[in-house]
Amino acid sequence: MTLVERHAGSDLRDSALGEAELRARLSNTWGTKPGIVGALSTVDHKVIGRRYIVTAFVFLILGGLLAAVMRLQLARPEGQVLGPDAYNQFFSMHGTTMMFLFAVPVMEAFAVYLVPLMVGTRNIAFPRLNAFSYYVYLFGGAMIWVAFALNVGADTGWFSYVPLAGPEHSPGKRVDFWAQMVTFTEVAALAVAVEIVVTVFKQRAPGMTLDRIPIFVWAQLVTSFVVLFAMPGVMLASTMLITDRLVGTQFFNPAEGGDALLWQHLFWWFGHPEVYIIFLPAAGMASDIIVTFCRRPAFGYLALVLALIATGFLAFGLWVHHMFATGIPQLGASFFTASSMLIAVPSGLQVFCWLATIWTGRPVLATPLLFVLGFIVLFVLGGLTGVMVASVPIDTQVHDTYFVVAHFHYVLVGGAVFPLIGAVYYWFPKITGRLLDERLGRWHFWIAFVGFNVAFFPMHILGLMGMPRRVYTYLPEMEWRGLNLLSSFGAVMFAASFALFLWSVVRSLNHGAIAGDNPWDAPTLEWATTSPPPPHNFDRIPVVTSREPLWAERESLPVAEGLRVDTRELLVSSVTSANADLRETSPTTSIWPLLAAIATGITFIGSIFTPWAVVWGSAVVGVTLIGWFWPKDSPEDET
Amino acid sequence: MRWLARLLSAAPLALTGCGWWQSSLDPHGPAAESISWLFWVFTAICTVVWLLVAAVLLLTLGRRHRERPDPLAVDAGQERRVWRMVIGATVLTLVTLLVLTGLSYTGQARRAAASPDIPLTLKITGHQWWWDIQYEAPEPDRIFRTANEIHIPVGAPVQIKLESSDVIHSFWVPNLAGKLDLVPGRQNTLVLTAARAGKYRGQCAEFCGWQHAHMALMVVAEEKDTFEAWRKMQIAARQPPDDDARKHGESVFLRSACVMCHTIRGTDAGGRTGPDLTHLASRQTIAAGTLPLTRGTLAAWIVDPQGIKPGVHMPLVPLAAGDLDPLLSYLEGLR
Numbered sequence: 001m002t003l004v005e006r007h008a009g010s011d012l013r014d015s016a017l018g019e020a021e022l023r024a025r026l027s028n029t030w031g032t033k034p035g036i037v038g039a040l041s042t043v044d045h046k047v048i049g050r051r052y053i054v055t056a057f058v059f060l061i062l063g064g065l066l067a068a069v070m071r072l073q074l075a076r077p078e079g080q081v082l083g084p085d086a087y088n089q090f091f092s093m094h095g096t097t098m099m100f101l102f103a104v105p106v107m108e109a110f111a112v113y114l115v116p117l118m119v120g121t122r123n124i125a126f127p128r129l130n131a132f133s134y135y136v137y138l139f140g141g142a143m144i145w146v147a148f149a150l151n152v153g154a155d156t157g158w159f160s161y162v163p164l165a166g167p168e169h170s171p172g173k174r175v176d177f178w179a180q181m182v183t184f185t186e187v188a189a190l191a192v193a194v195e196i197v198v199t200v201f202k203q204r205a206p207g208m209t210l211d212r213i214p215i216f217v218w219a220q221l222v223t224s225f226v227v228l229f230a231m232p233g234v235m236l237a238s239t240m241l242i243t244d245r246l247v248g249t250q251f252f253n254p255a256e257g258g259d260a261l262l263w264q265h266l267f268w269w270f271g272h273p274e275v276y277i278i279f280l281p282a283a284g285m286a287s288d289i290i291v292t293f294c295r296r297p298a299f300g301y302l303a304l305v306l307a308l309i310a311t312g313f314l315a316f317g318l319w320v321h322h323m324f325a326t327g328i329p330q331l332g333a334s335f336f337t338a339s340s341m342l343i344a345v346p347s348g349l350q351v352f353c354w355l356a357t358i359w360t361g362r363p364v365l366a367t368p369l370l371f372v373l374g375f376i377v378l379f380v381l382g383g384l385t386g387v388m389v390a391s392v393p394i395d396t397q398v399h400d401t402y403f404v405v406a407h408f409h410y411v412l413v414g415g416a417v418f419p420l421i422g423a424v425y426y427w428f429p430k431i432t433g434r435l436l437d438e439r440l441g442r443w444h445f446w447i448a449f450v451g452f453n454v455a456f457f458p459m460h461i462l463g464l465m466g467m468p469r470r471v472y473t474y475l476p477e478m479e480w481r482g483l484n485l486l487s488s489f490g491a492v493m494f495a496a497s498f499a500l501f502l503w504s505v506v507r508s509l510n511h512g513a514i515a516g517d518n519p520w521d522a523p524t525l526e527w528a529t530t531s532p533p534p535p536h537n538f539d540r541i542p543v544v545t546s547r548e549p550l551w552a553e554r555e556s557l558p559v560a561e562g563l564r565v566d567t568r569e570l571l572v573s574s575v576t577s578a579n580a581d582l583r584e585t586s587p588t589t590s591i592w593p594l595l596a597a598i599a600t601g602i603t604f605i606g607s608i609f610t611p612w613a614v615v616w617g618s619a620v621v622g623v624t625l626i627g628w629f630w631p632k633d634s635p636e637d638e639t
Numbered sequence: 640m641r642w643l644a645r646l647l648s649a650a651p652l653a654l655t656g657c658g659w660w661q662s663s664l665d666p667h668g669p670a671a672e673s674i675s676w677l678f679w680v681f682t683a684i685c686t687v688v689w690l691l692v693a694a695v696l697l698l699t700l701g702r703r704h705r706e707r708p709d710p711l712a713v714d715a716g717q718e719r720r721v722w723r724m725v726i727g728a729t730v731l732t733l734v735t736l737l738v739l740t741g742l743s744y745t746g747q748a749r750r751a752a753a754s755p756d757i758p759l760t761l762k763i764t765g766h767q768w769w770w771d772i773q774y775e776a777p778e779p780d781r782i783f784r785t786a787n788e789i790h791i792p793v794g795a796p797v798q799i800k801l802e803s804s805d806v807i808h809s810f811w812v813p814n815l816a817g818k819l820d821l822v823p824g825r826q827n828t829l830v831l832t833a834a835r836a837g838k839y840r841g842q843c844a845e846f847c848g849w850q851h852a853h854m855a856l857m858v859v860a861e862e863k864d865t866f867e868a869w870r871k872m873q874i875a876a877r878q879p880p881d882d883d884a885r886k887h888g889e890s891v892f893l894r895s896a897c898v899m900c901h902t903i904r905g906t907d908a909g910g911r912t913g914p915d916l917t918h919l920a921s922r923q924t925i926a927a928g929t930l931p932l933t934r935g936t937l938a939a940w941i942v943d944p945q946g947i948k949p950g951v952h953m954p955l956v957p958l959a960a961g962d963l964d965p966l967l968s969y970l971e972g973l974r
Contacts, residue, residue: 084849084949157846163823164806164848169767254824260807261822295710299718300725325809325844326820327801327827330751337743341736348732352725355695360713360721362704373696380692384685387736391743393674393750394681396817397663400809400844464678466661466813468844471852475929479660523710551710 014540015561023539025565030122030536033589041591043127044535048134049113050431055138056106061498062145063097066090068495071455075488077476087472088155089174093148095158096178099274100185101141103416104227107281108192110423111220113431115196117526117533118214120205120542122570123586125198126191128593128628133191135597140184143605147177154178157470159271160241162252162263167245176245176608182238183604186231193224193231200224202572205525206560206580207544214524215291215298218305219284222312226273226280229316234270237263247611261326268319275411276315280308282416283350285423286372290354292426292522293369294361297548300353307346307353314343324395333392340390347383351376366520367441371422374449378414382407385460400470403463409456421448421501428505429519433531434512440504448497454490458483523548528557541571544578592628599624661840663813667860668832670750670816677746681739688735750817754796754830761789762800765808765821767952768843768850769914769927774870783874784902786914788857788922792866793836801827806848812841812858820845833860840928849950855928869921876905877917877973888969891962896954903973913953919973926951934967941966 014022032042042048070090073081082090116124124130147153152174156165165175200213200221213221241263243249250256252263291298298304317339324333354376363369385407389395398404421444429435467480474480518527527550529538540559546552560580563569568586573579603617666672764771773784791797801810803821810829811818819829833839843854861869880886892898893906900913908916919925922932926948930936939946941963944953958966 084852088849161807161846164846169806169848260824295707296713297711299721303725325818326822327825330747334744334747337747338740341740344736345729345733349725349729351692352728355692355699356721356725358696359699359702360717362707363700365700373700376696377693381689384689387685387739388678388681391677391681391739391746393743393746393817394678396750396819397671397674397678397813399818400846464662464664466663466840466842468811468842468851470846473852477660521710546711548711 011564012566013561014563014565017565019539022565023534026536026539027534029565029568030534032535037591038589040594041131041589043123043131043587043589043593045112045116045124045127045130046431046533046535046537048127048130049109052105052109052112052134052137053431055134055141056102056109059097059101059141060106061502063094063102064495064498066094066097068491070094071488071491073472074474074484076485077474077478077481079473082472084472085155088157088470089148089151089153091470092154092157092178093144096144096154096181097141098412099158099278100181101137101144103278103412104189104274105137105185106420107220107223107278107416108189108196110281110285110420110427111196111223112192114427114526115199115217115220116203117430117529117537118217118524119200119203119208120525120528120538120544121199121203122536122538122541122568124195125203126195126587128587128590129191130195131590132593132597133188133195135594136184136191136600137188139597139601140181140188140604143184143601144177144181147174152177154181159267160263161267162241162244162260165241166252173608176242179238179242179245180604180608182234184601186235186238187600189227190231193227196220196224197228201575203570204573204578205542205544206571206573206578208573208578210576210578211301212544212547212549212578215287215301215304215308216281216284216524219280219287219308222308223277223280226277226312226315230270230273230277233266237266237270240266242607246607261323261328264323264326265319268322269316272319272322273315275408276311278412278416280311282375282419282423283308285426286354286375286419287350288522288524289368289372289419289422289426290357290361291548292520293364293366294357295364295521296357296361297523297551298353299356299360300349301547303349304353307349310346311343314339314346318343321390321395324392325399330392337390337392341387344383344387347379351380366425367436367438367445368422368426368520370442370445371418371425374445375414375418375422378410378418378449378452382410382412382414386411398463400468401463402459402467402469405469406456406459406463409452409459413452413456418448424505426520427526428508429512429515430526430531430533432509432512433515434508435515435519436508436512437504440500440507444497444501444504447493447500451490451493451495451497455487455494456490458487458490462487518550521550523551525549588632590628592624596621596624596628661813661842665814667835667837667839668815669834670830670832671814672834673746673749674817677742680742684735684739754798757796757798757830759791759795760798760800762802763789763810763821765801765803765805765810765843765847767805767848768854768948770810770854770856771804771914774873781874783870783904783917784915785873785918785922787855787924787927788859790859790861790866790869791831791833792863793833793860795863796830796832799829799831801829807845808843808847808854809845810841811844812839812856814839815841815858818844831858833858836860836862838923842928850948853927853929853948855924857923857928859923872921872974873918877903879905880969880972882968884965885969885972887962888965888967888972891958891966892969895958896956900953916970916973920971921974934971937970938963938967 032038032044032047073079155174156170160178163169200217240251244251250258252258252260254260287298287304320336321340389398425436425441462480462483515531517530525542528542540561543558543560568588569583570586572581572584574581599620603613603621606613606617666675760775762773770787772786772789776782801819801821803823808821809818815831815833819827837860839858841856843851880889898908898910900910902909902915904917925932925940929948944951
């Protein structure tokens with residue numbers, strides 16, 4: 001089938017070539033060049049996505065190790081493992097790492113890898129920006145961890161409330177590193193969000209109308225919009241904090257007319273949607289995994305998509321429920337009770353649709369589905385305690401106690417990490433070409449599930465028994481000893497499950513069963529290509545005729561032809577009906593994104609020490625951008 | 640050093656004896672009782688919801704599933720039936736949430752309802768890492784300051800104004816009421832009522848730096864007469880030293896750096912940076928609830944404050960040999 005107008009001329013089109021030659025030529029055109037410079041200048045979304053995923057998991061391990069040490073410290077009263085200074089750095093780095101350097105980036109990483117494959121295109125939109133985004137994220141994460149290793153780690157929490165984080169009460173550079181880490185990761189996140197929005201809107205395979213987009217892709221699209229509106233809030237806040245600290249502004253200083261609560265409003269304007277930035281992609285993963293392993297189309301596709309969108313909107317109406325104890329007016333607080341309750345409706349609807357899909361399907365209890373089932377159990381529990389903390393009176397008792405620690409770990413670990421691990425088991429064969437071991441997978445699931453509950457359920461009770469958060473120790477007189485010990489035991493178990501996982505991954509990389517294109521008989525486009533996919537993703541662009549293309553077209557997918565093979569060219573389609581619109585060249589490899597990221601990094605880090613770094617740093621960044629955007633000698637395509 | 644201090648304090652802190660100490664599950668005042676009721680209603684409803692979901696999930700997995708050779712084939716009749724259940728469950732969710740929201744509002748309204756004329760007002764100022772407490776009164780000579788320990792009459796509402804001198808803290812005595820933040824530049828107000836006599840421990844609930852973990856306070860609810868006697872005693876200046884050792888101790892205190900931060904009414908010591916020590920010995924704990932007050936813990940605290948509470952703003956004040964003992968006798972005499 002030829003959807004794209006054929007052109008007479010010397011340029012070589014995919015319609016003119018046989019399978020083997022087409023693949024060889026496309027691989028050559030789209031491939032990553034060998035050598036270190038080639039590796040650093042690649043703009044292949046799969047290579048960058050893989051690096052993103054691996055980096056995010058490295059941060060997960062680092063953040064998890066911090067948590068393990070904290071659990072050792074709290075296992076008994078008057079623990080001597082960590083002093084107050086170290087403990088404060090540990091919990092600040094734990095939260096910062098998990099939220100800024102693991103959870104959000106890992107979800108974006110999966111988007112970067114999977115979305116172009118799932119919508120059937122050759123590369124992500126703005127692939128050089130994508131490379132830039134990864135390097136900026138990497139540098140930001142490396143910076144804060146190097147700072148931590150040098151005893152300049154963040155120590156005012158991942159939330160860095162002022163005035164504690166202000167110049168008077170946190171002298172030194174610790175908070176400055178933290179605030180700049182925020183800037184790094186937010187720049188990276190905003191870049192990816194823009195890429196995903198454009199990829200989903202404009203690069204879908206012909207025929208993939210809005211109602212045929214895989215739910216995971218919908219989830220990533222909604223998430224990207226949430227990122228675009230939430231992240232600027234925290235960038236503004238962290239920039240104001242930096243100027244308060246470095247150049248003597250007084251945004252947050254009440255003595256000079258500033259306001260300490262302004263920080264909390266700005267931070268939670270971002271901080272609550274952040275939870276949904278993490279949860280929505282996870283829900284999308286759960287939806288797609290359930291579809292594949294229940295062997296039926298998603299029950300209530302429209303309802304699931306609308307639930308994602310509704311959650312995306314409601315996410316911005318909840319932030320004050322983090323501030324019920326600050327003494328804000330009761331009427332204002334009560335509004336946020338209602339909105340916080342309301343967001344349980346779309347979440348509930350999703351759960352019901354998942355249950356209905358399982359009910360009417362034929363579930364295959366493979367490891368990915370196991371993790372998703374565990375997710376449902378844990379997420380519902382976390383959601384329900386969320387309903388409890390949405391109530392102003394109840395919140396005044398449980399706010400800033402271990403009850404809340406339990407609540408958000410159920411939501412974030414149960415609600416996001418469990419489906420994420422399911423997603424790793426699910427997509428690992430696509431990414432690496434090899435399957436993860438099922439038997440180890442089951443062990444991993446059960447140890448993780450039991451360990452998680454043993455670690456975090458007792459925290460609900462500890463919070464009710466009056467144990468506040470962020471305490472580095474507690475007195476022997478307090479009756480918190482037993483439950484804390486139990487929780488620490490669970491934490492060890494949970495950590496062990498991840499060690500098992502890591503071992504399984506390493507082993508499977510070399511010895512796993514060969515996956516083949518579509519080991520799960522899954523219905524979405526990423527399974528229509530080889531595992532791992534070739535540099536150009538698809539030899540010919542698939543044409544989508546159904547919401548489950550690989551189930552509808554058992555023999556072979558119809559394809560669109562007419563793209564050039566000698567230069568990087570991809571198909572741009574219309575936003576709603578995904579009609580093939582035009583051919584567009586896709587940027588080639590370039591080292592400039594790396595150089596621009598280095599220049600940006602130097603500027604950001606320099607500005608911790610002198611505000612003038614912003615001035616001369618901008619000039620350096622400008623030079624790299626000129627290199628990046630220097631006009632190419634190859635003319636733009638005429639169509 | 641801290642362990643030494645613990646050993647020295649032979650007797651553990653006197654517990655209230657009933658229920659949990661510092662717990663929102665054991666309410667002893669109308670505010671905490673109302674929240675506790677709401678909490679248990681929410682917990683019951685949420686537990687039922689969770690059990691239902693878990694049961695449906697197990698049922699779903701346990702039932703016999705037909706083979707699906709063609710994954711795209713769906714049974715239209717079954718889809719309709721299941722749709723009705725999904726919609727029903729969603730509506731039920733909405734109704735449940737509306738009920739819970741209504742309950743929450745009632746609880747909130749009860750909490751916010753204007754209390755009638757409140758006879759006793761005190762102002763608490765949060766410091767890193769202790770509580771400055773000022774009992775207010777219309778007559779200036781009845782105003783006094785103390786620290787880390789509040790006495791209130793049983794059954795009478797007490798208004799507490801909350802302020803902070805440095806960073807954000809949060810006042811939380813879970814057995815009596817929910818928490819409320821102390822925010823620099825603002826004043827928040829909380830009404831506290833203890834329904835029964837007893838000692839209730841509270842603790843700072845907003846992360847406030849190094850010693851956030853050791854920023855506790857004690858609320859002692861007692862009969863009105865006992866309370867009035869206590870207040871009368873607190874208003875008075877310090878008990879003058881009555882023996883040579885204590886006289887020596889006072890002079891040690893007055894000529895050392897202690898006076899820069901602490902007040903002892905009746906002497907020249909008038910510092911406001913640290914807790915008012917006029918009636919130090921009448922309190923049950925030192926270092927904001929970190930240690931029970933005994934001669935031993937007091938000695939440990941003076942000799943090594945950083946060892947007991949690392950990062951604390953109280954410096955080590957060097958004392959000449961032989962000065963510690965009289966100083967301790969003096970401080971122990973500040974009843």
